[in-house]
Amino acid sequence: MSDLSSLPILPQSVVEYEGTTYALMNLEGERMLVVAGQTAGFVGTPHDQPSALLCSLLAENADTLRQRLPWLQPVTLGLRTSAGMGDRLGFATPGHIQAIQGTGVAPIFAQQSVRENTRTGRTPQQVLDDAMWGAFEMGWREAWGADADHLKTLADIDPFVEAGYTFYTIDPGDYVDDDADTAPLERLREKVSALPWDELETTMQDTQVRYLTTVDLDGRPLPFDAQALYSAVAKYGAAIAHTARMARRLRELMGTRPFELEMSVDETGTTTRLQEHFYIVSELKRLGVPLVSMAPRFVGRFEKGVDYIGSLDELQRNLAGHAAIMRHFGNSYKLSLHTGSDKFDVYPPAMRYTQGLVHLKTAGTSYLEALRLLATVETDLFREILTFARERYEEDRKTYHVSASLDKVPASDELTDEQLPSLLEQFDARQVLHVTFGSALDRFGAALERALVRHREEYYAFIKRHFVRHLEPLRLQ
Numbered sequence: 001m002s003d004l005s006s007l008p009i010l011p012q013s014v015v016e017y018e019g020t021t022y023a024l025m026n027l028e029g030e031r032m033l034v035v036a037g038q039t040a041g042f043v044g045t046p047h048d049q050p051s052a053l054l055c056s057l058l059a060e061n062a063d064t065l066r067q068r069l070p071w072l073q074p075v076t077l078g079l080r081t082s083a084g085m086g087d088r089l090g091f092a093t094p095g096h097i098q099a100i101q102g103t104g105v106a107p108i109f110a111q112q113s114v115r116e117n118t119r120t121g122r123t124p125q126q127v128l129d130d131a132m133w134g135a136f137e138m139g140w141r142e143a144w145g146a147d148a149d150h151l152k153t154l155a156d157i158d159p160f161v162e163a164g165y166t167f168y169t170i171d172p173g174d175y176v177d178d179d180a181d182t183a184p185l186e187r188l189r190e191k192v193s194a195l196p197w198d199e200l201e202t203t204m205q206d207t208q209v210r211y212l213t214t215v216d217l218d219g220r221p222l223p224f225d226a227q228a229l230y231s232a233v234a235k236y237g238a239a240i241a242h243t244a245r246m247a248r249r250l251r252e253l254m255g256t257r258p259f260e261l262e263m264s265v266d267e268t269g270t271t272t273r274l275q276e277h278f279y280i281v282s283e284l285k286r287l288g289v290p291l292v293s294m295a296p297r298f299v300g301r302f303e304k305g306v307d308y309i310g311s312l313d314e315l316q317r318n319l320a321g322h323a324a325i326m327r328h329f330g331n332s333y334k335l336s337l338h339t340g341s342d343k344f345d346v347y348p349p350a351m352r353y354t355q356g357l358v359h360l361k362t363a364g365t366s367y368l369e370a371l372r373l374l375a376t377v378e379t380d381l382f383r384e385i386l387t388f389a390r391e392r393y394e395e396d397r398k399t400y401h402v403s404a405s406l407d408k409v410p411a412s413d414e415l416t417d418e419q420l421p422s423l424l425e426q427f428d429a430r431q432v433l434h435v436t437f438g439s440a441l442d443r444f445g446a447a448l449e450r451a452l453v454r455h456r457e458e459y460y461a462f463i464k465r466h467f468v469r470h471l472e473p474l475r476l477q
């Protein structure tokens with residue numbers, strides 16, 4: 001093992017593997033890779049005493065490193081209780097690791113939606129590389145995943161496959177017909193007749209044979225009368241066909257490489273009825289779609305950055321019903337909680353009813369912790385972001401489920417420095433800051449990144465404290 005102790009090495013990052021020593025060096029917050037031994041394939045500057053190559057965290061160095069150290073490649077996680085910790089800035093993974101290590105919860109460190117990448121300007125490869133560098137920095141050697149989130153079109157898939165993602169969240173929301181939720185039977189028949197039955201590889205007649213019955217869910221009857229069935233088929237039939245289409249494309253691109261697939265309809269305009277959950281999963285299985293998790297639209301409101309909104313009794317009944325359907329299908333997939341951050345009332349019943357078959361999906365909450373840090377140690381920058389967020393909110397909110405009122409978010413000049421951090425505890429301010437991330441990063445991204453470099457360890461501590469609250473309820477008992 002090469003002695004790198006004369007360099008400002010991060011001790012937890014040091015790896016001796018197959019005769020070469022690898023480590024991350026800390027240069028006033030900036031990171032560099034140090035390789036001592038076999039340096040072929042790395043791009044960097046030779047260093048003497050000790051003899052090593054000093055490498056920037058370039059894409060080619062990330063690729064070479066994960067070829068050398070296989071545990072830095074994302075893998076499928078199967079039915080383990082899991083948590084997706086989206087990171088819009090590329091700095092949060094070490095904090096995520098500090099929170100998740102020892103919990104038994106399987107992490108997805110790389111997770112960004114197409115929507116997020118469009119807003120931040122990052123590529124799927126950059127997101128995965130940032131997560132990998134964070135895992136390397138912390139000496140993480142356990143399994144971790146990479147989620148290509150909210151894929152809507154066939155064209156969305158390719159760059160994530162090229163980058164090496166292992167978890168693919170198919171979002172066929174654009175094909176869900178929410179009007180079917182309340183349409184009369186005659187209108188539903190018309191809608192059903194227009195579905196792509198060739199892609200569904202069946203007919204409505206055969207569909208009626210399969211589903212016009214009452215399903216027994218552990219003694220709990222789930223009735224499918226004509227109205228319920230026609231509504232489910234009209235509402236989700238095209239979405240199921242699109243999911244199967246996306247799965248076929250994914251299988252073509254992935255070849256023999258393993259992957260897992262989630263179907264997410266959490267952002268549609270209407271709640272996913274239990275009959276509809278049953279119909280969706282049954283049809284996806286019939287079509288051979290390899291489902292590892294499913295994200296229905298639950299009762300109540302799952303809004304960004306805040307706890308559940310609605311009747312907890314109704315939610316518990318709803319979760320119990322979804323879990324009964326999962327048991328009917330042999331507990332062969334997980335229930336995915338999108339917009340899952342800060343939903344502290346949801347985790348215990350979700351874990352209880354599904355017996356741990358939960359995937360928790362978070363993202364913007366790590367961005368909010370960065371803003372909490374700024375509100376504490378870089379107040380001028382935070383004030384600029386707050387002012388800009390208040391200007392952008394009405395536009396940026398259009399593609400997210402939020403209900404914050406701008407008039408409840410104080411202007412910067414109404415607050416003392418000491419009051420600024422409390423905004424990150426206030427419902428409306430959290431949502432206004434959350435959904436304006438793209439606009440804010442466009443204008444302040446470089447300044448925010450410099451601040452995070454200056455305050456990395458503090459940021460990790462903010463992330464750890466926040467995610468321990470999320471992960472404790474998911475710990476395997």
Ligand SMILES: O=C(O)[C@@H](O)[C@@H](O)[C@H](O)C(=O)CO
Binds near residue numbers: 337340361
């Ligand atoms: O903000 C986004 O686009 C995504 O990170 C989220 O919608 C994600 O799918 C999620 O549900 C976690 O908040």
